[in-house]
Amino acid sequence: MIPRYSPKDMAAIWTDEAKFQRWLDIEIAAVEARVEAGFVPSEALEVIKEKARFDVEEILEIEKETKHDVIAFLTNVNRNVGPQSRYIHEGLTSSDVGDTCLAMQMRDAGRILLEDVESLIGVLAERAVEFKYTLEMGRTHGIHAEPLTFGLKLLLWHQEMKRNLDRMKRAVENISVGKISGAVGTYQHLSPEIEAAVCRKLGLTPSPISTQVLQRDRHAEFLTTLAIIGSSIEKFSVELRHLQRTEVRETEEFFSKGQKGSSAMPHKRNPITFERLTGLARIVRSNSIAGMENVALWHERDISHSSVERVVMPDSTIALCYMLRTFRDTLKDLLVYPDRMQQNFDTSYGLTLSQTLLLALTGKGLTREEAYRLVQRNAMESWQNKIQLKDMVLRDTEILEHVSAEEIERLFSSENILDKLKKSVDTIFERNGL
Template identity: 35%
Template sequence: MGAHVIDSLLFQDLFGTERMREIFSDQNMVQKWLDVEASLARVQSEMGIIPKEAAEEIIRKAKAELMDFTEMKKQVDITGHPIVPLLRCLKDVCENNAGEYSHWGATTQDIMDTGMILQVREAYGEIYPKTKQLHSILCGLARKYRDLTMVGRTHGQHALPITLGYKIAVWVAELGRNIERLEQCSERLFMGQFSGAVGTIASLGKDGLEVQRRLLTDLGLAVPPISWHASRDTVAEYVSVLGLLSSTLGKMANEVITLQKTECGELEEPFKMGKVGSSTMPHKRNPMYSEGVVSLSKIIRSTVPLAIESMVTEH
């Protein structure tokens, strides 16, 4: 039973998708942490820092399905720490004490930050192409309805004639700018983290920067110019861009709601077989999907100031 609509069996698909729930599940989060640990072991064995046999065993056993999540939960409650319980579980499943060589030279935030970016990159792989697809659909609608005359309004009042194609073209332009923002911020966002305690990579000596470069290259991430342990600006920027994108989508949905009012009747959501407008008024055709988009856009926008607040850190 879910305590929130996102977890609710009845309502979760109105507020998210199965794929997004998979991406941000505990199972996938832990797998991403293990992916970083496995890649680190591989790189360090290639450089002769840890034994090859130990690295091979770590890579074999770095699978979320092999981890005891119940035990990890107990350990998190006891230790108050997210990664140490994972490392203990990994060591338990590795043979010949190979797990002792995991996490060599790393710190918790290296694993968590890089794992988070791997999750966010997967989510971006859902968001970006769907946004591009919507942009393409809207371009087609703008062309299709370029000659369909409708009322243009200012301050909510009738002003001068426009066309529906023109209105949609305005949406197209705004959505296009958001696509550009997604592309631009992704160049700064998909950057890994491997800097060790306090960000100096001192524990690996002269090998530190090369381990960092090989590790992040192996994971398909950019190498940062310096540690970002205490910097959250790239994450805050991405959340801000998502806030802008969701606001554009919310604006479009709100237009549909407004123009579907009985007094206007200019636009209308598709009303498929089986959809119900009201439990007591059978004539109702409510813009439920558009209302859902508006609600979601408000939720996403509300996270923007929280993301920016996360930038204020110490040391």
């Protein structure tokens, strides 16, 4: 991922330095396990721990000749260790190191993402409570539907991120496995006990079965989980982009002093952060497809997955980390305009209370079909002539035969709308633990 979108703590997991350090940790853990099992003298381990070093630039230079990164790494380390290096990588295959390392990187990246998801959940909860009773028009198909509150919208996102937290926990758990099982996973030169000891030292669980590699359904699940979380961030961002449109303007990204919105139009205040997050979601989501393409490898292993993972794993985890933190920080400072929400609410002439009127009529004994006919007749004329639905209904003698003018006034009053909403809102918030 380019530096522009790379949080330092997440990017640090994916550097060559960090990768080679994990490789060295795995190799030393394997020697330690074999010392404990009585296969390697403890003196050799002491020498290896003291002298085992690597140089990234030298490894990359050696790889130009070997065309094999693990061999290049071992060549560099062994030069520093000397004769005792014969115990390094003994019985292992390259994927024992590479796949176990990748699992460690994904686990560590996943832990950072879990913290970021939890942080966003906290901000969503705070702002949902803040706007718990802030009246807003609900929209379906982009058209005014029925009243809700802005707090409910934020609570909906809060619950979605809680589900994403559960997904992320499962994905991290399922990728936190290692394999030290040899060329086709049959322990020809090591034992399952050695594998278990190495994995324990690294904080991993041994894969119950493997080939030369860990199976890529684990990696696909991880990437797909990132894609789902990224899609959630996109969903929230798209909604807030719509709400910032000039003709809506119910919310707005904070616009800092000195910020510019356009090189040509000085008046512009654009939702650029939410647009940026929408774009990054496309990358994270498309990378999940590449992860699923990696599931079907030849026989016990081919290397077609490797080049893909070198790109998509760093890019997806780094991008999502950036997205979570950026959305959280932007949401903290989000400008919310309740007065504008009320103005927009009033632009539909009370038509969004059509169902309330419909139910009032059926409650008086009319059939649903007859009530629907009466309400729709007034609603269409109200919309066409830009007249408040309440005023139309108060002039409709056929409706007044069933519902009194006083009842109509009460049905259309803001107090009635809010009173009914508050009961539902309280129940929904309580049901969701807020």
